[in-house]
Every structure is written in C-alpha cells, then in structure tokens.
Amino acid sequence: MDTRQEAATVSRTGSRTPTFPFTALVGADELTSALLLSAISPEIGGVLVRGEKGTAKSTAVRALASVLPEQRVASECRFGCDPDRDEDCPDGPHEGAATTRPARLVELPVGATEDRVVGSLDLRRALGDGEAAYQPGLLAEAHRGILYVDEVNLLHDHLVDVLLDAAAMGRNTVERDGVSISHPARITLVGTMNPEEGELRPQLLDRFGLTVHVAASRDPHVRAEVVRRRLEADLDPAGFAARFADAEAELTARLAVAREAVRRVALDxxxxxxxxxxxxxxxxxxxxxxxxxxxxxxxxxxxxxxxxxxxxxxxxxxxxxxxxxxxxxxxxxxxxxxxxxxxxxxxxPEDDPPGGGEEEPDGGDQPDEGPGEAPDADPSGPAPSSTSSDDQPQTGPQSSADPTPDSPDESAEAPESPPSPPAGAQPTPTGTAAATEPYRARRLELTGVGAGPTGRRSPALTPRGRVVGTHPAGHEPAGSPVHLTATLRASAARRAARTGPARVTGDDLRHAVTRGREANLVLLAVDASGSMAARKRMAEVKTAVLSLLLDAYQRRDRVGLVTFRGTGAELALPPTSSVDAAAARLAEMPHGGRTPLAEGLTEIARVVARERIRDRNQRALVVLVTDGRATAGPDALARAQAIADAWGHTAETVVVDCESGRFRMGLAADLAHRMGAEHIALEQVAASGLVEIVTDRTASRRSAA
CATH class of the missing domain: 1.10.8 (Helicase, Ruva Protein; domain 3)
Known part of the structure; x- marks a missing residue:
C-alpha cells in the first residue's frame, strides 16, 4: 500500500488498520455506482443508503475515502480550503504554503449536538480572553471530504436539515452566541439506515440527491465470495489490502480524471x-x-x-x-x-401541431428519429459485476441496475386482504379487513411535564425549546445549552460582591432550562375478537388505528402493537420507531373468536413495565381500542374489571369505544372509568369529528342562552 492510501485509512481515533478495499466489494454494484457518482460531483447532494442489516453499507462508505484523490490544502486554513480556488474563506486569502493530504472521512455520531456539527462559540477563548471566537465543527472538518452519518434516520430532524442544507449550498452559516460566520463546506454527504428502525420523512428523503436500496444477494456463489473475502481481510488486513492496491490506484486515477471531465460534459x-x-x-x-x-x-x-x-x-x-x-x-x-x-x-418529442401551435426551441436542429429507429437498450453499458476474478472486480457506475425490490405502485393504504368467502359459505372464525384512507387524528397527549426524547406530542423539558429557567454550574443535564445572559449576570453579581477573579469563570456558567415537547411510546392495543368482526366495523377500526399511526409518525413517537383475540394476547409488534412496520402488521391482523380482554390488559401492562425499565424517561400512552366485552375464560368480565381496577399508574390510557348499534351496554365506558382513562367513541378519533362535537356543544349552549 502506498503512503497516500495508508494515510487515507487513518481513522479519527488514530487507528492504522487498513480499511476493506473499495474494489474488493462484491455484489454491491448499485451502491458503488451511487457513491462514485456522488464523489465525482458532490453537487448531486449526497447518497442515502437504505438496506437491511449486514449488507456492508458502512464498509462501502469507509472504503470510498481510501480511493478519493489527494487534496492540496492551505497550511494555515482551519477549513482545509484549496489554495488554488477562491472559496470565500474566513481564513483567506490563502497566500502561504500549501500541503497535500488525503481526503477526509468524518463520521457523525447519532448523539451529536448542533453545536458540534455547525461549530460554536469557543468557550475557552470567550472566558479566558473575552473574545467571541468561532470553534469549527464537523462540517468544517469534512470540507472537501465525506461526511458519513450512520443510522441517519435516528438523527434529529433539525440536524438532518442542517446537513442537507450544507450539502446543497456548499457553505455553513452560523449566527448564534455572538458568532457570525460563513465558511465553505463542500461535503459528500452519505447516510445509511435500516428501514426496520424507522423511515426518514418524505421532505428529508427528497433532499438526498441519490438513494440506493441494498439487500443481500440470494445467489450462493456471490454470498460465498463475500464470506471468503471478509475472512481473508480479517485474517491478514495488510496483505488483503496489498492484493487490491493496483485496482485501488487505478480507480483513484479514474476518479480524478472524471472529476475534471464532468465540468466539460455537455447537456444539450x-x-x-x-x-x-x-x-x-x-x-x-x-x-x-x-x-x-x-x-x-x-x-x-x-x-x-x-x-x-x-x-x-x-x-x-x-x-x-x-x-x-x-x-x-x-x-x-x-x-x-x-x-x-x-x-x-x-x-x-411530439411534432408541432399542424397550422401552428406552441413552438419548441431549436426544434429544427434536432431531427426526430423514425418510429423504428429508437436506440437499443443498453447499447454500451458495461456488464454486471463478476466475481469470477478476485483481482479484477467490476466496481463503478453501471448503466443497468438490479430491479428495486420495492413495488413502485404501493400506496399508503394497507395491502389487499384475502378475498372473502363466497355467499352462502360456512363462515370462518377469523378473517381480515382492509383499512381505508387514513384521516387526521385528534391530538392525544400526556398530562404533566416529562423529560423524554425530543418530539411533538407531550410537554417536556427538552434540549431545545422555550427557555423557562436556568441550571447553576454543575447541576445541568447533559446537552443543555449555555445561557449566555444568565452567565454574564452571575459573573457581574460575583464581581459586585468582590469575590473571585474579575473575569468569567466556570462557576459562573448557567445552562438554560428549555421546555418543548417530547416523543412518547404509543402502545396501540386492538381488540380483534369476534364482537369486532363485522367487516365494515373492523375496517373502520383499522382505519382509525392507521390514522393514529400516521399521527405517531408525525409526532416522532415510538409505536407498539398488541392484539388480543381467541384465548390470548400477543405483542404483534415490539415498540419501534418504524411506523411502517406497524402499518404492515395492522394490515395483516386477522380478527374473530372470543374476547380475552383480561389477557389483553395483562399483556399491555407487561409491555409498558418492560419498556419503562429500558428507558425511564420515555412515557407511555396506551390507546386501547375495544368494545369492552370480555368472553374468554371463566369470569372473563370480572377478571378484566379487577385488572382495570388495579391498573394504577401503569400508563396514561385512552379507551376508544368501538361499540355500535342502537342499544349499547356501555362496557368500554365502564372500563375507562375503572382504569382512570379518557373515553372517546371511535367516531371521535378523527380531528374533524372532534371539531363537530365542540361546534355542536357550542351551538347548543348559545341556543340555551
């Protein structure tokens, strides 16, 4: 391995273990194509790599850095600017000596704060010298290199926005804490994610230039070659890297040529x-x-x-x-x-309509081809990647790609349910019903003030939000921002009392107490028994639950799904950030049989208790969708009522009453009363239904007056 390649593999922690060679990747043609295109033209806007676990997403991104061409940088520039290019840098103009360095790979941890990403006030210089100096962040470090965000779907939305803005604009602008600065940040942004852990929102997906879905090959030969190379690399990292050194150098040279050539490519x-x-x-x-x-x-x-x-x-x-x-x-x-x-x-292109019509610019310079002269598909595209040769793997943009495994025409609705039995057939104890288009659900939130992860549901003390107080030095929670005004006031009060040094000290620091909203664990518990089994009614129930899932998606909640029918209850979906998975489980949910309400309540309490052990700060909201009947087991109703009476502070609960018909037993309302829960009818789940209720009550009061 040459010196440049070895230096490129040095991680931020100082490790010199060679990375897995980019040209040694097998069965990842679409992934390597997207990464190389983004490296050729960073203005594309980065790459989002979606895929199941264990598909070499992180390996490919880290390997890309080792094949990027070397860079000339200004020696005294904190941002690593190109001395031959005017980049409007705060440290410019760059007239001193220049050095050469490998392209950087900067990894952004999921727990990074906004200050660490965009840069912030240099507290050491501010407190020591009284100077409002700027301390560069990760965007500055990644300038002209790769900024890699693993599990980007778990990153806070506002941080994703910051990263995507920098990738699109090529600059990072900071206006905070007395700092006003704008510096170049031309980054190749690469994010990886596992869709099982939650999707990015559509508005953030659109901001990524390219996306690729990675799945493990089902070809035994390809899988065997992947295992063989991984084992060889683990056994002798240096020897394995040396084996592909020539291919890596060739790829680096080709990248450098393509980066220069892309400026001359014509788009007619x-x-x-x-x-x-x-x-x-x-x-x-x-x-x-x-x-x-x-x-x-x-x-x-x-x-x-x-x-x-x-x-x-x-x-x-x-x-x-x-x-x-x-x-x-x-x-x-x-x-x-x-x-x-x-x-x-x-x-x-369509011909101009006879007798005039809208003219197409330069139409005469581009004669149309005849109907039989359409170009053949893939006339010059390279062959797919081959694994028959270890020394010459095919790596790079391909003119054709494997079909995307996801169907393009899937809608937001649940998949089609199995066909219903023909008329006159013997009814089965179970069945499925499809949800219709979800609607905007009413807002459900927890009482009190929590301290859970930032979201959009319930009131909480969060790292971001409205300032409601300050923490003294040494008592601040992790991640709380410095409150500059309160810090200066504390310092002034200490100096007025003539205690300590005349400058601001660490004991003067005050951190802001901010109040915003948190994300909650929303546990949907659905009664799927025979009493709910009328097809139209169950379709309404599924639509309501799907609407609540959509609301949980928008409010950044984690969701879980408990169902009960027949003789027991099951956790159909453990709490997860992937509401897509919850929607899929809901669509597959059968219904029919008896009503094991007591077993359902017991399973709900078990799930809530387990999740509380995992994260004490995340509060739970249970949405119990039932008609309140209990028919499974001896003394079913009495057992259910006893469990409800003992519910205590298990979780805040909303009982959605699904009872229908002219004559109602009111069992769900009684259940809600015993649990200390809010009781709403199924028709009131929709926000529009709630507006109608409030409007009707207001009109009644006015007429009575």
Whole structure:
C-alpha cells in the first residue's frame, strides 16, 4: 500500500488498520455506482443508503475515502480550503504554503449536538480572553471530504436539515452566541439506515440527491465470495489490502480524471427535455429531481469517458435519483417502474401541431428519429459485476441496475386482504379487513411535564425549546445549552460582591432550562375478537388505528402493537420507531373468536413495565381500542374489571369505544372509568369529528342562552 492510501485509512481515533478495499466489494454494484457518482460531483447532494442489516453499507462508505484523490490544502486554513480556488474563506486569502493530504472521512455520531456539527462559540477563548471566537465543527472538518452519518434516520430532524442544507449550498452559516460566520463546506454527504428502525420523512428523503436500496444477494456463489473475502481481510488486513492496491490506484486515477471531465460534459436541449419528460412521467414533486438527474447523468458520462450525455447515462441517473422521490405519503414504499422508465426514455418529442401551435426551441436542429429507429437498450453499458476474478472486480457506475425490490405502485393504504368467502359459505372464525384512507387524528397527549426524547406530542423539558429557567454550574443535564445572559449576570453579581477573579469563570456558567415537547411510546392495543368482526366495523377500526399511526409518525413517537383475540394476547409488534412496520402488521391482523380482554390488559401492562425499565424517561400512552366485552375464560368480565381496577399508574390510557348499534351496554365506558382513562367513541378519533362535537356543544349552549 502506498503512503497516500495508508494515510487515507487513518481513522479519527488514530487507528492504522487498513480499511476493506473499495474494489474488493462484491455484489454491491448499485451502491458503488451511487457513491462514485456522488464523489465525482458532490453537487448531486449526497447518497442515502437504505438496506437491511449486514449488507456492508458502512464498509462501502469507509472504503470510498481510501480511493478519493489527494487534496492540496492551505497550511494555515482551519477549513482545509484549496489554495488554488477562491472559496470565500474566513481564513483567506490563502497566500502561504500549501500541503497535500488525503481526503477526509468524518463520521457523525447519532448523539451529536448542533453545536458540534455547525461549530460554536469557543468557550475557552470567550472566558479566558473575552473574545467571541468561532470553534469549527464537523462540517468544517469534512470540507472537501465525506461526511458519513450512520443510522441517519435516528438523527434529529433539525440536524438532518442542517446537513442537507450544507450539502446543497456548499457553505455553513452560523449566527448564534455572538458568532457570525460563513465558511465553505463542500461535503459528500452519505447516510445509511435500516428501514426496520424507522423511515426518514418524505421532505428529508427528497433532499438526498441519490438513494440506493441494498439487500443481500440470494445467489450462493456471490454470498460465498463475500464470506471468503471478509475472512481473508480479517485474517491478514495488510496483505488483503496489498492484493487490491493496483485496482485501488487505478480507480483513484479514474476518479480524478472524471472529476475534471464532468465540468466539460455537455447537456444539450434534447437531453434536458428527455430528463424533464422522465421526471414528469413519474409525477415527482418539485424540480429537485430534474436537477439531480441532470447532474448525475453528467457524472456518469464523465465516468464513462464521454463528453456528452447519452440515453444510458440518463437511465443510470434516474434509477438512483427518482425512487425515493416517489414516496409521498408516510407509508409509501420507494420504488421505480423500470419498464415505464424505458418507455419514457424511448418516447420521441411530439411534432408541432399542424397550422401552428406552441413552438419548441431549436426544434429544427434536432431531427426526430423514425418510429423504428429508437436506440437499443443498453447499447454500451458495461456488464454486471463478476466475481469470477478476485483481482479484477467490476466496481463503478453501471448503466443497468438490479430491479428495486420495492413495488413502485404501493400506496399508503394497507395491502389487499384475502378475498372473502363466497355467499352462502360456512363462515370462518377469523378473517381480515382492509383499512381505508387514513384521516387526521385528534391530538392525544400526556398530562404533566416529562423529560423524554425530543418530539411533538407531550410537554417536556427538552434540549431545545422555550427557555423557562436556568441550571447553576454543575447541576445541568447533559446537552443543555449555555445561557449566555444568565452567565454574564452571575459573573457581574460575583464581581459586585468582590469575590473571585474579575473575569468569567466556570462557576459562573448557567445552562438554560428549555421546555418543548417530547416523543412518547404509543402502545396501540386492538381488540380483534369476534364482537369486532363485522367487516365494515373492523375496517373502520383499522382505519382509525392507521390514522393514529400516521399521527405517531408525525409526532416522532415510538409505536407498539398488541392484539388480543381467541384465548390470548400477543405483542404483534415490539415498540419501534418504524411506523411502517406497524402499518404492515395492522394490515395483516386477522380478527374473530372470543374476547380475552383480561389477557389483553395483562399483556399491555407487561409491555409498558418492560419498556419503562429500558428507558425511564420515555412515557407511555396506551390507546386501547375495544368494545369492552370480555368472553374468554371463566369470569372473563370480572377478571378484566379487577385488572382495570388495579391498573394504577401503569400508563396514561385512552379507551376508544368501538361499540355500535342502537342499544349499547356501555362496557368500554365502564372500563375507562375503572382504569382512570379518557373515553372517546371511535367516531371521535378523527380531528374533524372532534371539531363537530365542540361546534355542536357550542351551538347548543348559545341556543340555551
């Protein structure tokens, strides 16, 4: 391994263990394509890698840094600027000596604060010298390199916004704590995530330039080769890296050439109209998809050594830039119909209507091809990656990619249920019912003030929010921001009392107490028994629960699903951040049989107690959807009432009453009273239903007056 490559593998902790070579990756063609395109043109806006656990997502990102070309940097610049380029740097102009260094890979931990990311006031200089100096953050360190965020879906939304803004603008602007500064931050942003742990919101998905879904190969030969190379790398890291050193050096040289060539790639009018037709054909929102696709197509052309964009460049770019932009509703799955993509690419511009009509610019310079002259698919695309040769693996952008495993036309609604039995058939004890379109649910929140993770549901003391007080030095919770005004007041009061030094000291520090909203554990407990089994009624119940899931998604909650029917209860979905998984389990939920209400309440209490041990700060909201009947086991109703009486402070609960018909027994209302829970009818789950109730009551009071 040469000196440059060895230096590139040095991590932030100082380890010199060689990284797994980028060219040694097997079965990850689409992933390596996206990473290389983003490295060629950072203006694309970064890459989001979605995939199941154990699919080498992190390995590929860390390996990319070792093949990036070396950089010339200004010696005295805190931001690592290019001395040959005017970057409007606060440390400029750069007229001194320059040095050469490998491209940086900066990893952002999930628990990072905004101060650490964007930079903040240098407290040492502020307290010692009274100077409002800027301390650069991770965005400054990652300038001209890679900023890698593992588990980006678990990062706070405001931090994701900050990162995506910097990736799109190429600059980081800080206006806080007496600091006003703007510095270059041209980063290649790469985020990885496991969808099982929760999805990114559609507005954040759209901000990533490219996305790729990674899944483990089902080909035994490919899987065996992956295992073989991993074992070899673990047994002899240096020897394995040396084996691929030539391929790595060749890839680095090709990257450097492509980075220079991408500026000269031509995007003519016909190409831009083709890209616009493709994006419009997939009905994506906004214009970001068109811009990203154009940049990615130019990068692909530069990688292939062309000075103009071809059909295959557009196809390769669209496969990476459009799938995640098809996701509009929270429960939509990303995906792309490749047959539709090919039809849009082969579609010819319409002729001008006879007798005039809207003219197309430069139409005469681009003669249309005949109907039989459409270009063949994949005329020059390289072959898929092969694992037959260990020394020459195929790595790089591909003109074709494996089909996206997610269906492009899946809707936010639950999957279709199995067909119902024909008329006159013997009824079965179980069945399924499909939910309809979810609606906006009424707001349910916990009483009191919590201290859980930041969210949008219940009042809590959080790291961000409205300042309601201060903590003295040494008593502040982790992550609480410094309250500058209170700190200066404490210092002034101490000096007035003539105690201690005349400057601000650590004992003068005051930290803000901020009040905002927290995310909660929302445990949905659904009665799926025969008393709820009327198909129309169960469809209404599932729609209400799906609407509550949508509300939990918007409020950043964790969700769990308990169902009870027949003779017992089960935890259908352990508490998770993935409301998509909860929606899928809800769609599959059968119904029918007796009503084991006591067993359901016992399972709910067990889940809440277990989650409280795991995180004492996260409060639980139980939403119990039932008609209150209990028919399973001896003395079923009495056992259920006894458990409800002993519910105590297990969790705050809302009982959604599903009883219907003219004559009602009121069992759910009695259950809610025994549990000290709020009682609402199923029809009141919708926010519009609540508005109608309030409106009717107001009108009645006015008429009575």
């Amino acid at each position: 009018e016909r190409t831009l109209r083709t890209i616009a037709r493709v994006c419009a054909g997939f009905d994506v929102d906004g214009m970001r998809a068109d811009i990203v696709t154009a940049r990615a197509a130019a990068a692909h052309a530069a990688w292939e050594g062309r000075d103009h964009v071809t059909r295959e460049d557009i196809r390769a770019a669209a496969l990476l830039s459009l799938p995640h932009r098809r996701r509009r509703a929270p429960f939509d799955a990303p995906g792309l119909d490749e047959d539709l993509l090919d039809r849009l690419l082969d579609e010819e």
